[in-house]
Structure formats: structure tokens, C-alpha cells
Amino acid sequence: MACKPDSNNPPAKTYPPPTPYQWVQKPFFPPPVIRSDNALTVEGIELGRHLFYDTQLSGDGTQSCASCHNQALAFTDNGRRFSTGITGAIGTKNSMALFNLTWSSRFFWDGRVATLRQQVLLPIEDPIEMHDNLPNVVNKLKNSALYPDMFGKAFGDEEINAERMAKALEQFILSITSTDSKFDRYRINPVLNPLTASEQRGFDLFMREFSPAGSNRPKGADCFHCHGTHLFTVNNFTNNGLDANPATGFQIVTGNPLDRGKFKTPSLRNVALTAPYMHDGRFSTLEEVIDHYNSGLQASPTIDINLKSTGVGLGLTAQDKADLLAFLHTLSDTVYTNNPAYANPFR
Amino acid sequence: MKKMYALFILLLVVLSACKEKSTPAPDPDPQPVRNGVYLRMEHLFQGSPLSYGSVAWPTINNNIGVNNLTYYLSGFEFQKQDGSWEKVGAYAMFTAHEKSTDTVYLGTLPNGTYQAVRFFLGVDSVANHADPALWPNDHPLGLMRAAPMHWSWNAGYIFMKLEGRYRTANPLLDGFFSFHIGRDDLITSYQLNGLQVEGGANKQYLKMKFDVAPFFNTPHAHVLSDTSFFTHSAFGDPIANILHGNMGNLISIQP
Numbered sequence: 141m142a143c144k145p146d147s148n149n150p151p152a153k154t155y156p157p158p159t160p161y162q163w164v165q166k167p168f169f170p171p172p173v174i175r176s177d178n179a180l181t182v183e184g185i186e187l188g189r190h191l192f193y194d195t196q197l198s199g200d201g202t203q204s205c206a207s208c209h210n211q212a213l214a215f216t217d218n219g220r221r222f223s224t225g226i227t228g229a230i231g232t233k234n235s236m237a238l239f240n241l242t243w244s245s246r247f248f249w250d251g252r253v254a255t256l257r258q259q260v261l262l263p264i265e266d267p268i269e270m271h272d273n274l275p276n277v278v279n280k281l282k283n284s285a286l287y288p289d290m291f292g293k294a295f296g297d298e299e300i301n302a303e304r305m306a307k308a309l310e311q312f313i314l315s316i317t318s319t320d321s322k323f324d325r326y327r328i329n330p331v332l333n334p335l336t337a338s339e340q341r342g343f344d345l346f347m348r349e350f351s352p353a354g355s356n357r358p359k360g361a362d363c364f365h366c367h368g369t370h371l372f373t374v375n376n377f378t379n380n381g382l383d384a385n386p387a388t389g390f391q392i393v394t395g396n397p398l399d400r401g402k403f404k405t406p407s408l409r410n411v412a413l414t415a416p417y418m419h420d421g422r423f424s425t426l427e428e429v430i431d432h433y434n435s436g437l438q439a440s441p442t443i444d445i446n447l448k449s450t451g452v453g454l455g456l457t458a459q460d461k462a463d464l465l466a467f468l469h470t471l472s473d474t475v476y477t478n479n480p481a482y483a484n485p486f487r
Numbered sequence: 488m489k490k491m492y493a494l495f496i497l498l499l500v501v502l503s504a505c506k507e508k509s510t511p512a513p514d515p516d517p518q519p520v521r522n523g524v525y526l527r528m529e530h531l532f533q534g535s536p537l538s539y540g541s542v543a544w545p546t547i548n549n550n551i552g553v554n555n556l557t558y559y560l561s562g563f564e565f566q567k568q569d570g571s572w573e574k575v576g577a578y579a580m581f582t583a584h585e586k587s588t589d590t591v592y593l594g595t596l597p598n599g600t601y602q603a604v605r606f607f608l609g610v611d612s613v614a615n616h617a618d619p620a621l622w623p624n625d626h627p628l629g630l631m632r633a634a635p636m637h638w639s640w641n642a643g644y645i646f647m648k649l650e651g652r653y654r655t656a657n658p659l660l661d662g663f664f665s666f667h668i669g670r671d672d673l674i675t676s677y678q679l680n681g682l683q684v685e686g687g688a689n690k691q692y693l694k695m696k697f698d699v700a701p702f703f704n705t706p707h708a709h710v711l712s713d714t715s716f717f718t719h720s721a722f723g724d725p726i727a728n729i730l731h732g733n734m735g736n737l738i739s740i741q742p
Contacts, residue, residue: 170619170629243630243631351721357721369639371630374637376634396540446665449665449716
């Protein structure tokens with residue numbers, strides 16, 4: 141008796157099971173990593189997209205996730221070094237790009253959370269970001285005309301809670317892929333979609349080992365050790381020689397001093413769209429980034445050994461740098477930045 | 488008061504009856520469920536269990552500490568008593584500090600007694616140059632597991648990666664070393680005899696040990712220094728050739 145629903149309440153509305161999302165497998169990409177307790181569904185992704193763009197998730201109704209993650213710029217924050225929250229407070233880390241995260245584990249620059257569903261709730265409650273609290277946000281959603289039905293379609297009933305909100309946001313973000321750059325078309329058919337001579341040379345530099353002065357090996361910029369694979373990241377945490385006394389970084393997760401100064405290696409897909417660069421947005425342009433690796437490395441006890449092995453730097457010429465830059469631009473994907481499936485549903 | 492107490496007990500009973508059943512915590516070290524041959528590897532330095540972090544292991548001129556030892560074994564074949572060989576198709580990736588990778592399922596063998604095993608320390612040439620995205624995500628050669636062990640469009644997989652620190656004259660300034668051995672011509676063949684493995688439907692554990700110490704000194708001495716702390720197996724790199732010459736002395740059968 142005690143477990144029976146209150147007979148004074150109307151019976152809960154029931155919904156058919158959500159529709160499994162059909163993943164489109166692209167050449168050279170790994171299969172998606174399935175989160176078995178949050179399988180992607182059409183309805184779950186659509187709910188997540190609405191939540192992502194909904195300013196009700198912030199304390200004063202002025203900001204959504206999209207306020208700092210603009211699709212046109214690979215979901216980064218409009219060229220800003222740090223994002224500004226609803227109170228005008230300014231953050232301390234550069235807003236990260238969002239794509240191909242199904243193949244990622246550990247989120248934020250310092251990797252302090254293991255899942256996207258954990259990650260998505262933190263900015264909502266962060267006083268220097270969206271500055272609300274989860275019970276309040278859940279109440280707002282419960283009282284909206286839109287969401288009870290959307291939660292019902294995504295989860296089978298109209299219950300709205302923070303866990304479901306996080307899972308829907310996770311589904312939307314996991315569904316965002318960037319797989320259709322000039323480089324991807326070249327890889328699929330290099331005859332039909334060739335790179336220019338400069339881009340090809342940049343690609344070769346990108347993928348070749350550093351070669352010390354005096355070596356008879358061809359010159360390499362040695363980018364691929366951290367930005368390799370078709371994902372253009374090996375999803376590690378690296379100290380890339382920004383400072384002689386580096387910030388905490390991944391050490392905050394492991395407690396290991398050997399992880400000091402290590403930050404998440406971002407994918408270089410769409411890198412031409414995601415300025416400024418590094419966890420603290422210190423470099424405004426890709427040219428500055430290349431110069432850093434070419435001649436600006438700061439030694440510290442945890443600097444990546446591949447970078448350490450370059451000694452005084454890569455020794456790239458102005459032409460090398462221009463070629464490398466040309467190649468990096470081939471990684472921009474306008475199909476993704478214009479994909480209506482990722483766009484604001486309220487417009 | 489008694490009534491209140493009874494009501495409280497009743498409420499507890501009702502609430503616990505409505506609660507969902509809790510699921511048991513996953514077994515941290517689940518027993519293998521498939522029949523066949525399992526390879527269990529122990530990682531050592533001069534016969535002692537390999538530990539991480541501290542710079543305590545003696546090599547020729549330096550004490551070293553190991554931060555990462557990861558490697559591939561492939562091309563397993565088992566020799567019957569009549570001298571013929573049975574192939575099992577497994578690829579095994581061991582990461583010494585991840586206990587979950589210490590035991591790898593190799594596959595099933597037909598009935599019979601097997602007296603020797605041969606395999607490669609490395610990845611056979613065909614798989615080495617295949618598209619890694621074609622493997623499932625949980626496969627040792629799949630990109631999700633192998634990304635730090637794959638050289639993208641370069642030369643395929645890193646067969647063995649050994650990274651760590653070495654003590655210099657100034658104990659406050661440890662040096663770091665990073666040895667990545669790969670390339671088709673740097674694959675290492677092993678044949679280990681004296682096995683007693685039974686084929687058929689049983690679970691069989693083949694126990695081996697991987698000792699890091701010979702990597703630095705058997706038979707070729709490799710002294711760590713500012714100029715010898717690093718190789719990525721580029722063609723013509725003498726360090727890769729020296730260390731490759733030592734790689735045939737790392738793995739042996741556990742008695």
C-alpha cells in the first residue's frame with residue numbers, strides 16, 4: 141500500500157522508448173565509445189541541444205552553455221582569452237572546443253572530471269560562470285511548457301532532475317562530431333581532393349620526427365606525438381613547455397608532482413577557429429603557437445620529453461612555418477560549424 | 488511514546504521495502520571466463536618486482552626509475568610435441584603499472600601438449616601498417632587503447648615504450664629518458680622452450696616474466712646521459728639499434 145502512487149495524482153504520462161541514435165561511421169575514425177548507461181537517442185540529443193542553448197540554466201537567465209561555446213568557432217568563446225560569467229567575473233581558463241568528445245576521457249584542461257555528465261553541471265553552479273544552483277534550475281525546467289514533454293520523450297517519463305539534465309547534455313555534446321575537413325576529403329580521395337604543395341609539405345612536417353641540426357634526416361616539426369591519429373590528439377596530458385615554473389595542471393587529479401604543468405592535449409582539428417591558444421589563452425595566433433614550439437620552450441622538470449629532445453627548438457624556417465600553418469588550416473570543418481543539428485533550436 | 492516508536496519502525500520497514508535493490512560492487516579482479524590459454528606477465532627489475540616513481544634501479548652508470556613500460560606481443564605460436572606449430576591470433580599489450588593488463592587471453596589450442604611458444608616483441612608487419620581505426624575500441628591495436636603507442640602516418644606502432652628518470656651527478660636534477668622502439672626491422676623474435684601447456688577446453692595460465700634490467704646492459708651496454716636519453720627509432724639512430732640488440736633478453740618463462 142505504502143509503495144502505491146498517490147491515487148489523488150493523475151496517472152503518470154507514459155512515453156514510448158526513445159529512438160536509438162544512428163551513428164555515422166566515417167573512414168579512419170574509431171568506432172564511437174559507447175556510454176552504456178547513457179546510450180545516445182534522438183530524443184535525448186534533442187533535449188540536450190535545447191538545454192545547451194537555454195539561458196534558463198544561468199542564475200539571471202542571460203547565459204547558456206552556448207554563450208561561451210559558439211558553434212561557428214568550434215564551440216569556443218568568440219576569441220576571448222577567458223570567459224565572462226553572469227556577474228561580470230572573469231574565468232581563469234580558456235573555453236575548450238567541443239567536438240569528437242566521444243573519443244575523449246577526462247574533461248577540463250586539467251582533467252579534473254572523468255565524464256561529460258559531471259563536467260556539464262559544474263559551470264551552472266560556478267559563481268564565476270552561470271552562477272545558479274541545480275535545484276533552482278530543475279524547478280525552472282519543471283515549470284516550463286517545453287521540458288516535461290521533452291524529458292518524457294528522452295527518458296520515458298516526465299521526471300526532471302539534475303542527473304537527467306546532465307545525461308541529456310552529455311548526449312548532445314557526445315553527438316557533436318567534426319569529420320569533414322579538407323584534410324578528411326584529401327585522406328579519402330587524394331586525387332580528387334589534393335592538398336596544395338604548401339599544405340602537403342606542412343603535413344609532412346607535422347608528421348615527421350624532429351631532426352637535430354646536422355642530422356641527415358629530413359626536417360620534422362614533430363607535432364604528431366601529441367597531436368597524432370586521425371583525431372589529432374592522443375588524449376594525453378602534457379607539459380608543453382609554457383613556463384619554467386608551471387601551473388598545477390593534471391597534478392590536481394593525480395597528486396603526483398610528475399604531473400605538474402600537464403594539461404589536456406586538445407585536438408588540432410578546427411584549430412584555426414579556436415584562438416586564443418593554450419589552457420590560459422596566452423597566444424593570440426597560430427603563428428605565435430608555432431613560434432613557441434620553434435624557439436620559445438621553457439624547460440621544467442616535467443616538460444614533455446619529445447619537446448625536451450628538441451633542445452634549442454625545432455629550427456623551422458619562415459617557409460616551414462608558413463607550410464605548417466597552411467596544413468593546420470586544412471583541418472577546419474565548415475560542415476560541422478554550420479551543421480543545423482548542433483545549432484540553436486530557439487532561433 | 489511506544490506508539491511513536493512502533494510507527495517509526497513501521498515507516499523504516501516500508502521505506503526499505505520501496506528502495507531499489509543495490510547492485511553489488513564490481514569484482515576488482517574478475518576471473519577470466521573463457522577457456523583457453525592466458526598469458527600472465529610479471530614485470531621485474533633484476534628479479535625484483537618493478538616499482539614506479541622512485542629512482543632506485545641500478546643500471547650501468549645510473550640509478551633509474553621507471554614511469555612507463557608498455558609493449559606489444561604478437562604472432563603467438565605453440566609447438567606440439569611432434570614439432571608442428573599452432574597459431575593463436577592474439578595481440579597483447581602490456582602496461583606494466585596497470586595491473587588489469589597483466590593477464591591477457593591468447594586463445595584456444597587444439598588438444599595436445601605444447602612444449603614451446605614463439606612470438607614477437609612488437610607488432611607483425613601487416614597489422615603494423617593497417618588502419619588502426621578498423622580495430623574495435625577495446626582491442627590492443629585499436630586507437631582508443633593504442634593512441635599513445637601509434638605513430639600515425641609514420642611507421643606504425645611503438646613496439647616497446649620505456650620511459651622514466653635517471654639519476655645524474657646532481658641528485659636534485661634527475662634526467663628523463665624515453666625509448667620508443669618500433670619499425671618493422673626492429674621487431675624481436677622470441678622462442679621459449681620448456682613449456683607444459685595443455686590444449687583443449689581447459690583454462691591454462693602461461694606465466695612469463697619481463698625483466699627490464701637487460702634492456703640497458705645485455706649484451707650491449709647503454710649508459711644514460713644528456714645525449715643518450717632518447718630514441719624514437721628513426722632510421723640510422725644508433726641508440727635504437729643498441730637497445731634493439733638487447734630486447735631479445737627481456738622475457739622468459741616463469742618456473
